[in-house]
Amino acid sequence: MASEELSRRERRVLEAVIRSYVETAEPAGSRTLSRRFGLGVSPATIRNTMSDLEEKGFLFHPHTSAGRVPTNKAYRLYVDSLLSFPPVRAAETERLTEEIAVRNSSSPIETILRRAAQTLGVLTQELGVALGPRLDQSILRRLELVSVSTDRLLMVLTLDGGVMRTVFVEVPGEIAPSALASVTGVLNDRLAGLSLAEIRSSLGARLRDATSDRSAAELLNIFLQEGEQLFDAVLPASEGELVLGAASVLAEQPEFSGADRLRRLLALTERPQALSEAIRRRAQAPGISITIGAEHDDPRLEEFTVVTAEYHVGPLAGVIGVIGPTRMPYEKVISLVSHTSRLLSDLLD
Secondary structure: OHHHHOOHHHHHHHHHHHHHHHHHOOOEOHHHHHHHHOOOOOHHHHHHHHHHHHHOOOEEOOOOOOOEEEOHHHHHHHHHHHOOOOOOOHHHHHHHHHHHHHOOOOOOHHHHHHHHHHHHHHHHOOEEEEEOOOHHHOEEEEEEEEEEEOOEEEEEEEEHHHOEEEEEEEOOOOOOHHHHHHHHHHHHHHHOOOEHHHHHHHHHHHHOOOOOOHHHHHHHHHHHHHHHHHHHHHOOOOOOOOEEOOHHHHHOOHHHOOHHHHHHHHHHHHOHHHHHHHHHHHHHOOOEEEEEHHHOOOHHHOOEEEEEEEEEEOOEEEEEEEEEEOOOOHHHHHHHHHHHHHHHHHHHO
């Protein structure tokens, strides 16, 4: 592993360079490191150690500066073996709880995720991102039809893990209790155990040969004719779409002071569907997932670090995290993303 290549002194100097660069966005020089971090060796020794680290691919030397800047390889080593994770500060915990849990306790999941992405972005000074769970892959366990008026029924779906969704069904007139019970039985017999995606794509074929008495036939025909639209209404309109915080927070970072990099940042936010595919793949990764620079499969993300964690709604998983430049305060960001994922899981479960 890369950490085995380094001596104790090299690891201490590398950590100091990274901390200095993260805090200042300026290349770190040996005198600055000696003065700020108390490394116990002379600036000349630090300078020689930095040269060794450069040869090993952990630092590079901008031609306009005497200082060094960390490479993606350095950040990866830092994240994997040099980091210590401080607890989230009380003020940040209070802010997250207030913005996500207290204000949104009875809100739709889309609203909760938007507040979570915005708040996480503000606290980390990065671009907050969130994806909702994929309900179309959840399994229907039970379906109930409840009469709420003479021309309206409530369809209640119980999914894996106790997740519940409801949708109103318009009917031409009052439905007899016996017909309601008959159609409910048919729907459960034919659909329970299938995913919502399977139900939406094959509902007509599964119900076409269902037999029922005349009083139930009219109601069953509604599901034959309108079933796909009814099950579409079960799913959030924004499912699969990326929820973004305020890009203006990230645009204030020194890395995006130039017009070219800022354009690339805005291009990412203007095509959320493409970005959501990269984030969606992280929903199956337990714990914290960190991808740095060139580690991304998508070349559009090569200048960015993405830090995400999964949260859970019963057996379903979504993603919460941030996107920022590779120069980011990893300890703070990772701690806040991890804390936010746990808060969301507790709130949504």
